[in-house]
Structures are given as structure tokens and as C-alpha cells.
Amino acid sequence: MTERPSHWDEYTESYAGLPVAFSPLPEESSPPDVAAWRIHGSDWEHNDSPKRISESFDWFFEHVDTGKVTAIVIGGWEDSGDKDSGEIVARLADNADRLPGLRSLFLGAMTPEENEISWIQQSDVTPLLKAYPRLERLEVRGGNGLGFEPVRHESLRTLRFESGGLPARVVRGVGDSDLPALEHLEIWFGDENYGGDSRVTDCAAVLTGERLPALRYLGLQNCPFADDLAAALAAAPVVARLEELNLSMSAFGDAGAEALLSGQPLTHLRRLDLDHHFVGEEMMARLVAALPGVEVLLTDRQSSHGDWLYVAVGE
Template sequence: MREFDEQPSHYETYDQSYVGLPVAEVPWQGDDEKPPEAGSAAWRLSAHTYDDNLPDLIAESFDWFFEHVDTSQVTAVVIGSWEEPYDGDSGHIVRRLADEAGRLPELRSLFLGAMSPEECEISWITQSDVAPLLEAYPKLERLEVRGGTSLRFSPVRHESLKVLRFETGGLPGEAVRGVGGCDLPALEHLDMWFGVDTYGGDATVGDVAGILGGERLPRLRHLGLQNSQIQDELAAAVASAPIVARLETLSLAMGTLTDAGAEALLSGQPLTHLRRLDLSHHAIGPEMRARLTAALPGVDVDLSSPDTGYVAVTE
């Protein structure tokens, strides 16, 4: 599992490694070398629109994968770009993965939408309801999704999921409410990038209530509510949220956090139990930064990238 202190980049396409495994691209292009053992690699499937030697359609990559790889041993899959992801949603990929669940019994880690901005800007990636992936894979431990357009997350109960991450430049409130309505008794790490309303980020503080209450997330140890234009409001909500008492790390980074949000944190419940508080990329003034550091002497408070005043990842 990724260490909680790491801050993943939306530029990362996981074409070299993923969850500690080397990545094998589908179809395998290793010349005379044989493909790696199925369980020793993370397998990356994409559409290759601009390469005549590789499949144009991601469905063809899936076909090769299931024909040439012993998928009964595969533990990690990375889904890169599909054909015209700015126009066509991920629904057909979710359905294919769900339909083929019986052929991937050991799948534990899945990244959906690991494409670079050159392939498709993050806020142009069109997603779908991704909760059926959890229904199809009851042993899945890690689900990461990039792109917020048309993203939905129907409430589910899942016994095994430990890491759930959404990287977006605009996170729909419907998806946030869906997560809050889930029963995820094993979840330890939750990251949500809210983005801006220009790109569909219409989530409000009220939408986070189901998460902050914490009743359905008994094992959560890291919470990231970040990359937001309502970062001060989120900070104020976090300051009195029941779930905070059990956290080890908290991130309110990448957004428009100001002195007002920092004051709310200092005036709320104690945060001295935290191992790390990530407030990087912010608009907190120097005096308030000094107050935060003094008030939390045993906490690793990240106040890097000051004087930003804008959301880090949008388009």
C-alpha cells in the first residue's frame, strides 16, 4: 500500500510501476523476451489511437490480456486511456471488468483512468458509476479513479477495500454523497480532490457529512479533502468532525485554505494526536503559519507552497 505521507501526482500514468510492481503493457511488446509471470506485474491496458502497431480499441487490449495472460494470478490492473475519453465514458470498461470478474479472482488493486494530460486533461476524462467494480470484486483492496466528469458512486457495502482515491478537477456532489452512504469497514485511506465548479465540482460541505460522521468508516486513518475552492469551509467542518479523533494523517492540501480555515482548525477539537497535517499549497499568512506550528509541536505540519490562493488541479 502507498504510504499515507505521499501525495500522488495526476501526471503519473503508472507505466513503469504500480503498487510496488513493475508494469507490463498490454499487449506485451518485449521483443524476444517472454511476458513476466502474471502475478509479478501490474498489467496496464489502454487504447492506442496514435500507434498503428497497437490496438486502437481498449476492448482489443482486454481480448489480448485474457487470451495471453494467466489472469487468475493477476493482482493489479491499470486502465489507461480509452478511445476518446473526453467524449465516451468509462461505462464499457466498468462493465467489461465486472463481467470478467471470475477470471480475475486475485485482483486487489485497480486504477481507472491513468492517462496523462497530453492524452486527456483530467477534467475532460469522462467517468461513470464505478461502484459496480466493488460489487464485482469483493476482495478488492484499492480503487483509484482519475477524472470527475459524469462520475458517480452508488452506495455499497464492501468488506475488503482499504484505499479509495478520486483525483479530479471537478468532483460531483453525487459521488461524494455516494461515498458517505457506503459501509466500508476496512477502509483506511480516503482521498477526494474536489476541484472547481467550472469543471463540475459542485460538492458542498453538506455532501461530506456522511464521511465526517465516521460511523461507516471505523478503520479510517487517513482523510484527504483537498484540491478545493471551499477549503476553508471544509476545514471548519473537519474541526468538529467525529472522525478526526481516530485519524493519523489529515490533508486539506492543494486548495484555497486561508487564515480563516486555519483559525477554524485551531479553534476546533485537538489535532495534537495527528502524525501529519498536510496543508500544502495554501494562502495562509506567515503569522498564522507560525501559530499552527507552535500549536502542534509534535505534528508534522506541511505548510509548503504558500501564497497560492488557487486550486492546484483544475483542467
């Protein structure tokens, strides 16, 4: 992945390099042979579309040659602030035999205008990986009620969690999973006021990289304990094989920058992303000078409120 996703992305035009088609299509429209299918069922999105996501699934399985489908975007579902994604996960898992080519899946593509990221009710998404052993890309928005159990998956190359408050059990579940093909891992920790209860210790297995031998992009983002995390990264074995380290959207300040500068070399990185940060000008200059040839992103500098440093995405 080369794009920098945002929790405002709806994926209504393109996803996974494909144009998006909506389920259901307007009457008398012929389904395209190649598309990422967007399945949704919410009052917010389209007045002429089903209000229940189950109806959109019904149309999809009735009218689309699902054997050709490689990408699906799950948008909003009715009462997504109260009703979790369990039925959606089950519907996808139960129909895996009808989707043999599915490689990319986004679950919960809702903007804050439809439902704040911390209000989206998710569920355990592990059944998706068990049902789709050839899935290469799994992305989830919303951390409320989210579960991820340790799993071995041979094909997954991209795993992303966008959250305003990610449960620590998800972070530990990822770290305890065997993901030999995973190249891109992105975790948005979020605010403890919205369920983000992770600590540095929960990241220990990820930082060793033992179960992530192919990892080249590590995003530990939207992190309220970013300075402590930077201190752990300074000696983390996984860093040596990375091409990009992303600590953006975080409560990252001078202490974190000093920790990175005092730790293992980072000059092998292609990019160090620290956008939305609290680093002082002198320390910013030191970071850039210490990493010649590395693209160091230090835009969107924030002003602290006393000792309070904050993440970019909470509610």
C-alpha cells in the same frame, strides 16, 4: 499508501508495489509471472499498440494467466474526452471470475498531455466493487460523468478520486457506503467550472466516520470551500482517529487555519498536509507552534487575487 500521488502519474513503471507490464507485450515476449498490467488503447501512448482498448483487453485475456493478476492500471482509451468508461467497467465486471486475485485497480491513468483531467469521461464505478468483493484498492482519475452509489464492501482499504471537478453525488455515495476496512480515503473536489458542485453538507456522512471505522488517512483535497470545510472538521468525530489529515491543493487560507486551531485537538496527528495554500506567515507560525510533534506541510504558498483563492487542479 505512503506516496503522494499526482495526476501526472502514468503508472508506466510501477503500481501497487509491482513492475508494470503492458498489454499487449511485444511479439515473442513472455508475460511475467508477477506484474501490474497496464491496459490501454489510445493514439497517444504507443504507436505500435492497439488503438482500441478492447483489443488490449482481448490480448490480455488470451495471453495472460489472469488468475495470477493482482493489479491492473487502465490507461487511456480511444476518444476518452467523448466516450465514457462504461464499457471498460462492464468488461472488468463481467470477467471478475477470470480475475479472482485482483486487489488493486486504477481507472483512467492519463496525463494532462493526453487528456485534461476534467475532460476524462468516466461512468458509474460501483459495479467494480460489487464484482470484486476482495478488491483492496480502487483509484479513479477524472470526475466527468462519474458515479458512485452507496455500497457495502468488506475488503476495500484505499479509495481515491482524482478530479478537477467531482460531482457531489460521488461524495455523498462514499459517505453513505459501509466500508469497514477502509483506511485511506482521498477526494479531490475540484472547481465548480468543471463540475465540482460539492458543498460542506455533502461531506457530512464522511465527517462523522460512522461507516468508516478503520479510517486513518483522510484527504479532502483540491477543495474550493476549504475554509468552510476546516470549520466542519474542527468538530468532526472522524478526526479523532486519524493519523493523517490532508487538505492540500486547496483554497485554504487564514480563516481555515483559525478554524482548525480553535477546534478539537490535532496533536495526535502524524501529519497535517496543507501544501498549496493561502495562509499568511503569522498564521503559518501559529499552526506549527500549536502542533509540536506533528509534521505540518505548508509549502507551495500561493498569492491570492483579491478575495479569490483557487484550487491546484481544475481543467
